[in-house]
Amino acid sequence: xxxxxxxxxxxxxxxxxxxxxxxxxxTKEDYFYINLMLILKEVVELLEKTDYKFLIEQTFLxxxxxxxxxxxxxxxxxxxxxxxIEIAGGEYLMAxxxxxxxxxxxxxIMVGKRYVKEKFxxxxxxxxxxxxxxxxxxxxxxxxxxxYKYVAFRRGTAKRKPSEFIWQGLDGTGILAHWMLLxxxxxxxxxxxxxxxxxLKEVAATSHILMPSGSGVTMPQPETVEVVKxxxxxxxxxxxxxxxxxxxxxxxxxxxxxxxxxxxxxRKGEMxxxxxxxxxxxxCSSRMWIKQGLHDYESWLxxxxxxxxxSYLLSGYYxxxxxxxxxxxxxxIAFHDVVPGTGMDRGYDEARQYFGFxxxxxxxLCPRILSMIIEAESEEDEGGVESxxxxxxxxLSWEVRNWIEMELNFDKGKVIAIKxxxxxxxxxxxxxxxxxRYEDDSLRSxxxxxxxTVPALGYKLYRxxxxxxxxxxxxxxYIMIRGNTIENSFFGVEVDPATxxxxxxxxxxxxxxxxxxxxxxxxxxxxxxxxxxxxxxxxTEKGEGVKYGSFxxxxxxxxxxxxxxxxxxxxxxxxxxWPYRLTEKMEPLIWRHKFLECRKxxxxxxxxxxxxxxxxxxxxxxxxxxxxRFSTDIESSAYSCGSQFGVVSRPTDQWSYKPEEExxxxxxxxxxxxxxxxxxxxxxxxxxxxxxxxxxxxRDGDIYLTLLRSVLMLSSDGKTGPAIPVPNAQExxxxxxxxxxxxxEGDWREASSYKHAxxxxxxxxxxxxxxxxxxxxxxxxxxxxxxxxxxxxxxRAEDGDGDGDxxxxxxxxxxxxETNAEITLFxxxxxxxxxxxxxxxxxxxxxELKKAGERIELKMKPFEIVTLKMQL
Numbered sequence: 108x109x110x111x112x113x114x115x116x117x118x119x120x121x122x123x124x125x126x127x128x129x130x131x132x133x134t135k136e137d138y139f140y141i142n143l144m145l146i147l148k149e150v151v152e153l154l155e156k157t158d159y160k161f162l163i164e165q166t167f168l169x170x171x172x173x174x175x176x177x178x179x180x181x182x183x184x185x186x187x188x189x190x191x192i193e194i195a196g197g198e199y200l201m202a203x204x205x206x207x208x209x210x211x212x213x214x215x216i217m218v219g220k221r222y223v224k225e226k227f228x229x230x231x232x233x234x235x236x237x238x239x240x241x242x243x244x245x246x247x248x249x250x251x252x253x254x255y256k257y258v259a260f261r262r263g264t265a266k267r268k269p270s271e272f273i274w275q276g277l278d279g280t281g282i283l284a285h286w287m288l289l290x291x292x293x294x295x296x297x298x299x300x301x302x303x304x305x306x307l308k309e310v311a312a313t314s315h316i317l318m319p320s321g322s323g324v325t326m327p328q329p330e331t332v333e334v335v336k337x338x339x340x341x342x343x344x345x346x347x348x349x350x351x352x353x354x355x356x357x358x359x360x361x362x363x364x365x366x367x368x369x370x371x372x373x374r375k376g377e378m379x380x381x382x383x384x385x386x387x388x389x390x391c392s393s394r395m396w397i398k399q400g401l402h403d404y405e406s407w408l409x410x411x412x413x414x415x416x417x418s419y420l421l422s423g424y425y426x427x428x429x430x431x432x433x434x435x436x437x438x439x440i441a442f443h444d445v446v447p448g449t450g451m452d453r454g455y456d457e458a459r460q461y462f463g464f465x466x467x468x469x470x471x472l473c474p475r476i477l478s479m480i481i482e483a484e485s486e487e488d489e490g491g492v493e494s495x496x497x498x499x500x501x502x503l504s505w506e507v508r509n510w511i512e513m514e515l516n517f518d519k520g521k522v523i524a525i526k527x528x529x530x531x532x533x534x535x536x537x538x539x540x541x542x543x544r545y546e547d548d549s550l551r552s553x554x555x556x557x558x559x560t561v562p563a564l565g566y567k568l569y570r571x572x573x574x575x576x577x578x579x580x581x582x583x584x585y586i587m588i589r590g591n592t593i594e595n596s597f598f599g600v601e602v603d604p605a606t607x608x609x610x611x612x613x614x615x616x617x618x619x620x621x622x623x624x625x626x627x628x629x630x631x632x633x634x635x636x637x638x639x640x641x642x643x644x645x646x647t648e649k650g651e652g653v654k655y656g657s658f659x660x661x662x663x664x665x666x667x668x669x670x671x672x673x674x675x676x677x678x679x680x681x682x683x684x685w686p687y688r689l690t691e692k693m694e695p696l697i698w699r700h701k702f703l704e705c706r707k708x709x710x711x712x713x714x715x716x717x718x719x720x721x722x723x724x725x726x727x728x729x730x731x732x733x734x735x736r737f738s739t740d741i742e743s744s745a746y747s748c749g750s751q752f753g754v755v756s757r758p759t760d761q762w763s764y765k766p767e768e769e770x771x772x773x774x775x776x777x778x779x780x781x782x783x784x785x786x787x788x789x790x791x792x793x794x795x796x797x798x799x800x801x802x803x804x805x806r807d808g809d810i811y812l813t814l815l816r817s818v819l820m821l822s823s824d825g826k827t828g829p830a831i832p833v834p835n836a837q838e839x840x841x842x843x844x845x846x847x848x849x850x851x852e853g854d855w856r857e858a859s860s861y862k863h864a865x866x867x868x869x870x871x872x873x874x875x876x877x878x879x880x881x882x883x884x885x886x887x888x889x890x891x892x893x894x895x896x897x898x899x900x901x902x903r904a905e906d907g908d909g910d911g912d913x914x915x916x917x918x919x920x921x922x923x924x925e926t927n928a929e930i931t932l933f934x935x936x937x938x939x940x941x942x943x944x945x946x947x948x949x950x951x952x953x954x955e956l957k958k959a960g961e962r963i964e965l966k967m968k969p970f971e972i973v974t975l976k977m978q979l
Contacts, residue, residue: 123328126238129442138324164195208751230254231254236260250282257283257357259285265380267288278969283361290384313369315360382766382770389775392777394835396840399798407473411472429472494879503866522571556668558712562890568876586712599611608621625658626734627647648678654687655683657680657698659698680705702727718849736811782868786810794858796868798868820833919970919971941956
């Protein structure tokens with residue numbers, strides 16, 4: 108807002124609250140006991156006796172209260188309905204907003220808000236972001252389309268005042284926002300309210316001042332009512348104080364803006380600056396197993412849910428209870444102290460149990476759903492059905508050509524060899540990875556890999572060929588080896604057997620990058636921050652760093668098949684080699700103190716323009732950071748990162764940037780990404796794609812992914828939390844990291860980097876068919892054009908038990924351009940309408956739709972998220 112602030116008497120809205128942590132420095136059970144029996148019980152007693160008010164953030168806690176202490180829950184429910192307790196935020200759990208994908212954030216809100224509406228009959232107009240470590244750039248759109256009118260937040264702003272403004276998302280959606288200058292503890296110390304008022308008044312845009320009075324797991328203060336009364340008696344002529352809720356503050360703020368016609372300042376993009384508050388970017392590499400696990404189960408669950416929706420439409424089968432249970436486990440992992448990995452060791456026992464639950468459930472749920480689809484499709488009495496041996500499913504909304512591996516089992520005497528696959532007139536090569544035979548030499552089992560081309564959100568049948576597939580006179584794609592260089596139609600990959608590193612070459616021998624170099628660095632930090640005293644690495648695979656240690660290649664070989672070349676490198680890091688002086692002319696003779704064991708696979712395909720990497724690491728090196736580096740000659744001051752429902756730009760070379768004024772948290776150069784990042788100069792570029800390895804940095808033309816950080820303390824200085832040892836966070840364990848690169852011309856938009864990232868992160872699924880099963884040769888259930896419009900969710904509607912088959916389809920525009928989108932379904936919808944993210948009718952999201960048979964057409968704004976409710 109501009110300086111239109113009036114000189115009216117201030118009104119201070121003192122908001123008693125407690126911030127609930129599901130886990131952090133206590134276990135889940137500890138926090139339940141503290142919050143339910145020590146805090147909420149006391150809150151209810153205060154509400155019964157005084158004019159007290161209170162804020163509750165998350166419904167996960169209320170669900171537990173309802174189950175364990177129904178009498179206390181009924182009292183809390185009464186005060187919520189009366190407005191003495193306000194639910195602000197109202198998510199199932201307060202998620203980290205930078206690391207989970209966008210769909211997970213939507214479900215946190217939907218599960219929480221539906222619970223609030225069902226149990227208390229009230230809405231939640233205020234999003235209360237008390238502690239998430241930064242806010243992603245699409246949250247204004249997510250919040251507005253989830254029924255929020257306002258957002259109060261603590262972390263990430265790059266501008267100090269005014270503290271009230273319109274926060275605008277990537278698509279232009281704006282929401283009235285308040286930044287908590289003094290955090291959520293502004294009014295915690297009841298003896299310092301005057302000092303807090305002075306500071307808050309200085310940045311406030313109007314005469315209305317929000318003063319949160321609480322902290323993490325903080326007991327209510329019974330004297331609050333008397334303190335406020337004394338304030339008003341002594342200072343009421345200057346500023347009236349009232350015990351209030353965030354909703355009261357925002358309504359008064361909005362009214363003053365409207366009454367005085369104040370101009371509202373607009374700020375755009377993500378809130379991820381450490382200038383005025385900490386956002387802890389290095390927690391993106393703490394306890395990497397949690398990041399990897401959340402990524403894997405988000406992807407798996409969303410793909411399975413899509414096929415569940417198709418199963419529901421074909422056969423009526425939809426395992427809603429199982430999906431509900433899986434989503435709630437996933438939402439717990441996405442909590443803002445769980446997925447960042449910033450809590451004490453015991454707290455993560457719960458996360459391990461939930462991952463175990465998800466694995467057990469999903470490993471049976473997905474095949475069951477696909478079997479239901481196969482059964483329903485085999486009953487279709489249509490022409491063109493064929494028998495096949497294998498069916499391959501594609502969960503993405505465009506046609507995909509990708510690598511897949513599957514296990515096959517055969518009856519004795521049935522199959523002698525697998526030399527190819529056939530679908531209609533198409534015949535493709537197969538790589539037999541391993542096999543076993545019966546005594547008559549027929550195949551008992553086989554693991555095969557191949558590259559099918561599968562329709563958008565659909566399937567394709569293949570039959571096994573026991574002869575070589577037919578060859579064509581001209582094939583545009585090829586793969587071959589010339590000396591130490593693997594060449595295909597997209598690029599060359601030159602291997603250095605001495606180091607195991609590869610140079611990627613395109614066009615007229617132009618080097619794009621040196622890829623997959625491990626960089627071992629000193630780590631003296633904690634779960635929140637990377638710190639190091641050295642200004643050089645401990646060691647890199649090129650040989651930079653401290654003189655004593657070195658990486659050593661132990662083994663190197665290349666596997667060949669018609670479809671790909673797999674470079675295998677086994678390398679170890681030794682902290683000492685001898686001689687360690689005059690190394691430029693003396694070969695090492697003795698190697699000691701092996702603290703890293705690494706096995707790398709570098710995969711170059713004939714038909715896919717990516718290079719995939721699988722890196723196995725057994726870490727025995729405490730107090731270290733391990734990164735993988737891709738060195739380029741590209742020069743640019745910015746790079747792009749995949750984000751929730753979109754793409755954001757980030758600055759390069761921040762590690763050396765020293766702000767002129769003091770920051771609360773100085774820039775360190777690292778940022779999170781969802782799935783991918785791209786560094787380009789407009790003429791050429793390199794997209795780095797990853798599975799659950801979010802922390803990245805671009806400096807001096809080099810791209811880094813952080814694989815792990817080994818730390819021993821939750822907070823080494825006691826400032827970000829208690830100085831608790833966390834031995835499990837030393838990461839002395841085995842890890843498997845999967846990432847990929849996609850060299851390209853132009854920028855990320857021209858190269859459709861997001862598309863290649865989705866294909867790397869969304870596996871094709873394959874099922875071996877029983878004898879006699881006949882299906883259409885191929886089928887697409889849903890296709891969205893252009894491919895820059897990306898499917899985010901396909902699920903049964905929350906009210907899907909009613910008349911008709913109602914499903915929800917959510918998608919978003921990802922190139923940042925106005926787009927005419929066309930959706931093609933497998934059957935004509937009976938009814939289609941645009942709804943909000945809660946699957947409710949909402950005037951704010953209404954949009955013109957053109958429906959013609961199986962097609963739906965609509966116009967989309969840049970980075971817009973659209974949700975359709977369809978009856979099919």
